Amino acid sequence: MQVRQSIHSDHARQLDTAGLRREFLIENIFAADNYTMTYSHIDRIIIGGVMPVRQGVTIGSEVGKQLGVSYFLERRELGVINIGGPGLIEVDGKAWEIGNQQALYVGMGAQSIVFNSVDASQPAKFYYNSAPAHTRYPDKKITLAEASSTTLGDPATSNRRTINKFIVPDVLPTCQLTMGLTKLEEGSLWNTMPCHTHERRMEVYFYFDMDEENAVFHMMGQPQETRHLLVHNEQAVISPAWSIHAGVGTKRYTFIWGMVGENQDFDDMDQVKVSELR
Ligand SMILES: O=C(O)C(=O)C[C@H](O)C(=O)CO
Numbered sequence: 001m002q003v004r005q006s007i008h009s010d011h012a013r014q015l016d017t018a019g020l021r022r023e024f025l026i027e028n029i030f031a032a033d034n035y036t037m038t039y040s041h042i043d044r045i046i047i048g049g050v051m052p053v054r055q056g057v058t059i060g061s062e063v064g065k066q067l068g069v070s071y072f073l074e075r076r077e078l079g080v081i082n083i084g085g086p087g088l089i090e091v092d093g094k095a096w097e098i099g100n101q102q103a104l105y106v107g108m109g110a111q112s113i114v115f116n117s118v119d120a121s122q123p124a125k126f127y128y129n130s131a132p133a134h135t136r137y138p139d140k141k142i143t144l145a146e147a148s149s150t151t152l153g154d155p156a157t158s159n160r161r162t163i164n165k166f167i168v169p170d171v172l173p174t175c176q177l178t179m180g181l182t183k184l185e186e187g188s189l190w191n192t193m194p195c196h197t198h199e200r201r202m203e204v205y206f207y208f209d210m211d212e213e214n215a216v217f218h219m220m221g222q223p224q225e226t227r228h229l230l231v232h233n234e235q236a237v238i239s240p241a242w243s244i245h246a247g248v249g250t251k252r253y254t255f256i257w258g259m260v261g262e263n264q265d266f267d268d269m270d271q272v273k274v275s276e277l278r
């Protein structure tokens with residue numbers, strides 16, 4: 001488990017490229033037949049990926065020791081979205097078939113979670129976020145059709161996209177975690193622009209659906225102290241509450257956002273006009 005400390009905006013603005021990448025970028029999300037795990041002190045979100053290929057992968061009691069509990073979800077909830085081939089997630093003996101662009105919410109208290117791929121030649125890639133929880137809400141699979149979806153943006157501003165809200169209060173109850181997947185249309189490059197902050201929630205962006213020769217310039221920083229991170233395929237960015245978070249790709253891409261914090265109100269954003277950005 002990698003640990004990232006919280007960071008003050010006054011410190012962040014002084015960092016060079018390597019420093020910004022060290023604090024905010026998670027370069028490796030997937031490792032074959034293994035899981036990755038990054039623990040951020042910002043709202044104590046955990047970010048990672050699970051990629052079973054030839055064998056099942058379990059997030060076991062070793063994590064419980066690091067979290068000071070006896071098992072991973074003793075005091076946490078989990079959201080998973082599969083961006084790979086068909087997969088199976090077994091939660092306390094119950095098997096959930098989770099295909100490409102399908103999600104699973106697992107409530108606090110689930111003790112055994114085993115991730116499997118159906119076909120080793122097309123492994124499942126389970127991206128996940130986990131947040132501290134106070135009660136158990138029911139486990140639930142969410143398909144793309146069940147997600148709450150909105151298409152917005154304009155080809156003229158190169159930001160026509162569909163926001164698919166998988167894990168939000170409209171779809172299922174959770175303690176604090178919300179997650180969704182935003183897909184840009186061909187020829188669209190920008191996600192949320194004009195951009196925003198939300199002082200009351202942190203957010204993590206996970207960018208994928210890109211080949212090696214394409215990348216996203218992820219904009220971050222306070223609105224009048226912007227910086228950028230160069231993000232390649234299947235990498236994630238931690239965005240503190242004080243930071244804008246918006247990306248422009250060299251080609252269209254897809255990303256998963258996850259949020260944790262004070263509220264679950266997707267529209268609770270402090271919008272920043274482009275003319276105000278520096
Ligand atoms: O493209 C978008 O717009 C988004 O997906 C926005 C994010 O979900 C977000 O930043 C929510 O606060």
Ligand SMILES: [Zn+2]
Nearest residue numbers: 196198203245
């Ligand atoms: Zn946001």
